[in-house]
Amino acid sequence: GESVGLHLPTLSVQEGDNSIINCAYSNSASDYFIWYKQESGKGPQFIIDIRSNMDKRQGQRVTVLLNKTVKHLSLQIAATQPGDSAVYFCAENYGGATNKLIFGTGTLLAVQP
Amino acid sequence: NAGVTQTPKFQVLKTGQSMTLQCAQDMNHNSMYWYRQDPGMGLRLIYYSASEGTTDKGEVPNGYNVSRLNKREFSLRLESAAPSQTSVYFCASSTKFHTGVEQYFGPGTRLTVT
Numbered sequence: 252g253e254s255v256g257l258h259l260p261t262l263s264v265q266e267g268d269n270s271i272i273n274c275a276y277s278n279s280a281s282d283y284f285i286w287y288k289q290e291s292g293k294g295p296q297f298i299i300d301i302r303s304n305m306d307k308r309q310g311q312r313v314t315v316l317l318n319k320t321v322k323h324l325s326l327q328i329a330a331t332q333p334g335d336s337a338v339y340f341c342a343e344n345y346g347g348a349t350n351k352l353i354f355g356t357g358t359l360l361a362v363q364p
Numbered sequence: 365n366a367g368v369t370q371t372p373k374f375q376v377l378k379t380g381q382s383m384t385l386q387c388a389q390d391m392n393h394n395s396m397y398w399y400r401q402d403p404g405m406g407l408r409l410i411y412y413s414a415s416e417g418t419t420d421k422g423e424v425p426n427g428y429n430v431s432r433l434n435k436r437e438f439s440l441r442l443e444s445a446a447p448s449q450t451s452v453y454f455c456a457s458s459t460k461f462h463t464g465v466e467q468y469f470g471p472g473t474r475l476t477v478t
Contacts, residue, residue: 259404283464294368294454294469295407302464340406344463349414350395351422352467354406 259338261359270328272358274341279322283344285352286315286326290337298326298339328360336362365390368470370455376476377445385440385473387455393468395461396438397422398430400451401472407454413438414461445477 264270276284282303287295301308301315301324308315314327324341340357344350371386389396394415399407409422413432427449429441438457442449452474456467 285466287469292472294471297466297468300464300466342407348462350458350461350463350465350467351409351412352407354408356404356406 259357259359261361263361263363264331266331266333266362266364268331270326270331270335270360270362272326272328272339272360274324274326274355274358276322276324276341276343276355277353278343278345279319281343281345281353284315284317284324285342286313286324286339287342287354288335288337288339289357295340331360331362333362333364336360367391368455368457368468370453370470370473372473373471374474376478377442378478379446381445382441382443383445383475384442385453385455385475386437387439387470388437389455389457389468390436391457391459391468392435393457393459394435395458395465396432397456397458397467398428398438398440399454399456400424400449401454402451410440410453412461442475445475447477449475450477451475 285300286298289295299310316325338357340355342352342354368389397412398410411430416435455470458465458467
């Protein structure tokens with residue numbers, strides 16, 4: 252899950268396993284959520300998004316689940332590959348018309364071959 | 365398409381020096397953003413430009429200024445650098461300034477202020 256400390260939480264998985272990364276968001280009025288992947292030394296890269304009127308959305312090998320009751324978001328990666336190793340963080344839009352995103356601190360996914 | 369490009373990639377400044385970080389996008393996006401990323405913290409918005417000709421403060425604007433030079437370019441200026449501004453700076457852009465619109469990020473500028 253997310254962390255406000257100096258050290259990122261780490262999820263270590265074996266290649267081929269499924270990964271689940273969690274995120275607790277802060278604002279019940281948030282209406283749009285994004286998962287980003289950030290490889291070392293690079294900028295964040297969009298993975299998948301979901302609007303608040305949905306509970307689940309699937310992409311290629313990734314699924315995002317949204318539980319508005321407990322303000323929780325998760326990213327599931329199927330058949331995790333070494334190239335999936337990166338920091339993953341969620342972002343929420345606080346609602347309204349503006350595109351101001353609030354970002355979580357991230358989880359480091361380490362894929363063991 | 366190069367997407368979002370940033371220069372320089374790395375910079376070391378002494379306290380009190382000034383510099384400008386450059387950002388350009390070739391996706392014809394209307395909105396552009398500057399963020400900073402510090403260890404243990406999420407990306408924080410410094411300034412944004414919802415459309416060409418407008419700029420507004422984000423969450424952490426103190427010590428920075430911006431210029432939306434044209435639709436493609438959005439620069440971030442540090443007038444008098446301080447060690448607290450040591451960070452990685454990311455520029456981003458989106459088609460419009462509206463919820464539900466993806467932001468595309470550049471590769472970042474790593475700035476160290478000594």
